[in-house]
Amino acid sequence: MGHFNEAFIGIDTAKLRNAVAVAEAGRTGEVRYLGEIDTSEAAMRKLVASLSAKHRKLTFCYEAGPTGYGLQRLIESLGHTCLVVAPSLIPKKAGDRVKTNRRDAEGLARLLRAGELTAVWIPDSRHEAMRELTRARDAARQDLTRKRQQVSSMLLRLGRHYPGIKTWNARHRCWLANLKLDHREQRFALEEMLQAERQASERIGRLEQAIREAFADWSLAPIVPALMAMRGIDLVAAVTILAEIGDLSRFESPRQLMAYLGLVPSERSTGESVRRGGITKAGNGRARRVLVEAAWSYRHPPRVGYEKQAHVSAAPRAAREIAWKAQVRLTKRFRTLSRKGKKSTVVATAIARELAAFIWAIFREMSNTRTAAPA
Template sequence: MENDSTLYVGLDVHKDSIMVAYAIGMGDVELLGKTGTTHIEVDRLCKRLQSKARHIVVVYEAGPCGYGLYRRLTEKGFDCMVCAPSLIPRKPGERVKTDRRDAIKLVRSLRAGDLSAVHVPTVEDEAFRDLARAWSSAREDLKQARCRLKSFLLSHGVRYVGRPDWGPTHRRWLSTFSFDSAWQQLAFNEHRRTIEDRLAQCERLEVALREAVPNWRFYPAVLALQAMRGIQFTSAVGLASELGDLSRFEHPRQLMAWLGVTPSEHSSGGKRRQGSITKTGNSYARKLLVESAWSYRHPARVSIDIQRRHEGIPKPIIDRAWDAQLRLCRRYRKLVARGKSAHVAIIAVARELTGFIWDIGRLGMSLASPLGPRSA
């Protein structure tokens, strides 16, 4: 072993290869070369790194390869970080990008403390998030399939007289409609069959979510979030699976910034300019947040559905959810009265709604024992 200084390691990770660069302490950055991604090759890389220093700090960019490498390196005793690619410092004049340069840049940025780590979920949390995302993907596929069918009918001059909301009446009309051409009828039937398949897939996944969520450690947070207006079961599951442990955010403003609902800013000297929201972070969680915020356009009230979701929920959570209704409904009306568009007002409501989600989610976890026995 050469010395006891910290060994900084940068990994440029791809599907089949890993480019490795390192630096011992404040020494020069050197290339260790390229290695494979199999367990044997990663173990061989770990032994080579352990021969250079006792304390080893490793970093690689978050990407499509997931967190398997992170977990393997932490098991070996390494201090590993998965950094956010969009927050890596870059020189404006750089026009050459290679695996070697990327690995060297990671080492230098890691040593300077210029990298921002992403949250790595546990194996169980990641598995549940995969299930929740599968439902979201199926729902998106269903939406696209419905749009394709509507476009197909419109292109042939077929229009539904009533409201095409995919309700019982609309579906009954679709089942009885037919084309004169056998080829067009075949295409029409295939479009309908695709919708039916996606509906069945969504139902299967939702049933799986309802069966799995009581065994998940964030189940109390899911129940607590459902006490809020605009957040039903699937929205609560989606938000909880994407946000993870809310205690990692010390202040709700950190969660707002993580969701990308804070305004962008370009200020200099005495001038302060704020623009549209940053839209950084998790896009799916931000989508769920904005969709939930639209329900606060209407006056505050506790509907029958919300009353049903309040059953078995501790009173402090219900009171906090009511406070959210009063504040956010009033906030929307004030912004619209000042001349703001509905979309701008909803984004402002979504930003404040984030604070209530942070508070109610943490409150639900702290009151986990009363929430445990209730089913989803």
């Protein structure tokens, strides 16, 4: 083993211990399993120092997952390259049915050496903090939905039906407060559920207020008002999209962004046979869900509502023009696909795919404006 060799290190990360394997450079280079080490910073520094004494160049990799990006930042700070790879894009043999920490680490090292791994975009610590805030708000929203469903399920079991159309407004809450139940135990259970629902709703309000206060000094803050000019996208949705996707400039075309979001059709074609299925659902599911929710607003004719006017006026002129172009096209597209008999859910997904392209265009326009401003 020479000091000037290049080595590729695969790390199978876990909560307490990381499995490490090293692949020597070259097509026939040796692949060695180094064992498991603690996940502490001191243990990783010791490992990197030991490998640096034997190899001129080191390249590390591990799968993106719940362990986050701390390990990548640590290795980069020590002067070495570390890739965080997309687990869904790691090549796997169809007949390989054995999975262990050692095999995973060795496989990562081999694939890294072969250049077969796809790295994910690494956010900085500030961007990651904004992402955590938006995800906390999304979790609170899901919790609120569950709390409301519990109340509805209980009333359905008791045969109590709300006569109105819209629920969880002031009238519906008044009806719930005045509801007479046969047993004291039932009333106690309902009150506890309603209290939990109110607490979940207040939690969402606090998180949304935190998002409004935090995004002002964010690196992507100038893009947020521009995205809010789009129909169906408010401040929370705009911040969520940017926090989840990150820097859109890394996508050379709208099609790449669509594919990243998993909004393109899956395909299984061979020879003269062409088979296309549902969307791939690859990439970031949270951003995809926000776009699909926004797409439903395009089933209405193009217009700018009273509450939306302030957001549109605050956006740059170029963003306003793109947003209006999107309204005209996507509302027409929604009606056209609906008249052809497409399911409404399929239509909304198709609109979300095109909506991603308009968001990409706004980001590019705003980035070009910001670049040209100093000149």
